[in-house]
Amino acid sequence: MNAVIAGLGITEMGKVYGRTAPEFAADAVRLAVDDAGLALADVDGLLTNTGITGDVGLGLQRDLGLRDLRLLSEVQAYGSSAGAMVQYAAMAVMSGMASVVACVFADAPLKEPGAGAGAAYAGLTTTGWRGLAAASGIYSANTMYALAARRHMRTYGTTSEQLGHIAVAQRAWAALNPLAQMRDPITLADHQSSRWIAEPFHLLDCCLVSNGGVAVIVTTADRAADLNQPPVRILGWAQTHPGNDEQLGLVSGAAISGPAALKMAGATIADIDVAELYDCYTFTALLSLEDYGFCAKGEGGPFAASGALGPGGSLAVNTGGGQLSSYYMWGMTPLSEAVVQARGQGGDRQAPRNDLVLVSGNGGLLDHHSTLILSAR
Amino acid sequence: MPVGIVRRDAATTEFFDGTARGELLIRSCACGAFAAPQARTCPACGCELTAWAAAAGTGTVETWSIVHNRKLPPVTVAIVRLDEGPWMQTQLVGDLPDDLRDLRVRVAFEQPQGGEAVPVFGAAG
C-alpha cells in the first residue's frame, strides 16, 4: 500500500506583513485540505515545522479546531524537515496509526517594510562555543555556506561564474512561475556584478527570505483514489545526517540518502525526470547535483555551465525557480514544486516528462538531508 | 575588524583560561589523537575527551570567506587546520595575500574590553 500526497496548500507568499507564522500555518493547512477535497475534520494527524521565528507548534491543533488527533508532533531538522515530515506521515498512514496527516511549515521573518531581509537570520550568540565563532565573525548561514563553497572551489576548481549559471537558470524557470517572487530574467553579468555577501557568494547566490506557509496532506492511495487531485505516490524516502566536519563542502547527505531513496523506489538516478533540489545557495544545488549522481563528483560547475538546468535543458531542475527566485519556505519549496510537477500542473513551466520526481531537503550546514521520490503515474 | 565580545560558560571555562594566558587549548586523547576544543568525543577512538593540551598555534587555511557588511569594513574568516589536526573557525587578521589557499598561519589573541581573549590567526612570518 502506497502513501500519497493528496493535497497541497500554498499561502500568499513573500513580503506579506501583518500576519503571524501560526496564521500562515493554519491558512496553509486549510488550503491543502480544500485542494485535496477533504474537510478539516478528516485530518487526524498533524506534523509541524517551525522556521526561524519559532512559533509554529503544537498550538496549531487548537488554532485549527482539530479534535482527538492520533498523531501530533513538531519536527525539526531544518531544511530537511519537509521531507522528514512526509516520511513520518507516510509511515503513519501505512501503519494505520493515522489516515490523513497534514504536514506544514510556516514562517514570518520579515516584520515590516524596510527591515533588512534576513535580519532574523543573523542573531548573535555571545556565550560559549557558538559565541566564540560569532565573536570571530562567523555567525550567519551565509558565511558558513561560503566557507563550504570555497572549499569545493579550491578542491575541484568550481568558479563563481559556474554558480552563477544556476542562479540564471532558476530565474529563467521563475519567470514562468506565477507564484515566484522574483520573475525578472537575470544574466550571468547581473550575477557577477551583484554585491558581495560573503565571498565567494554574491547576492544572487543567496536565497530569498519569505513570509508564508505551505502544507501537504498525506494519506493512503486507497483514501486518495476518489479525491480531487491526482495522487502523488511517495515511492521512496531516506534521510542522512552525516555528522562529519571533514567532508564540509565536498560531500552532502544526498550522497547516501539519494541512493537509499532510489533503491526503495526501485529506480535509478537516470530514471529521474524532474529534480527539485534544496537551494539555500546556488552552491547547495550544485553539490546536490553531484551527490545524487546527476553528474560526477567535482563536475557540478561544468554541468551547470553547460546550460543543462534551465528551461529546455537536459535536466529539469528547480522548475519553479527554487528558493533563489520563487519563495523561501525551507524544504517545502522543493516539495511544493515537486507536487505541482508530478501532477502535471506546472503550466508554462511544466517539465516535458514527469514520471519520476526527486525532492531534496538540506538543513543546518549541510548537516541534515532528506530525499523523496514521487510519482503520479 | 576587531573581534566581538564573547563570554565564557561552563563548557568554555578552561579554554578561555587558556586564551587569557596566551595559550590555544585543544582536546587531547590518551590514544594520541587531538580534537577541536569543543569536541566531547575523540574522533579517532570514540573515548570521552577530558584532557586539554596547548596547541603549537600554527596551521594552514583550509577554506576562507571575506564577509561583507554594508555598515562595517569586510572581515576575513576562515577554517584553519591546526598542525595537530583539529579545525578552528576563526578570523584572519593583518596583511593577507589575495589568494589564501593553503596559507600558513599563526595564532594571536585579541581581547576586547568586557570579553574573553579570542584566538585569531595571521600569516606566519
Ligand SMILES: [Zn+2]
Ligand atoms: Zn582517542
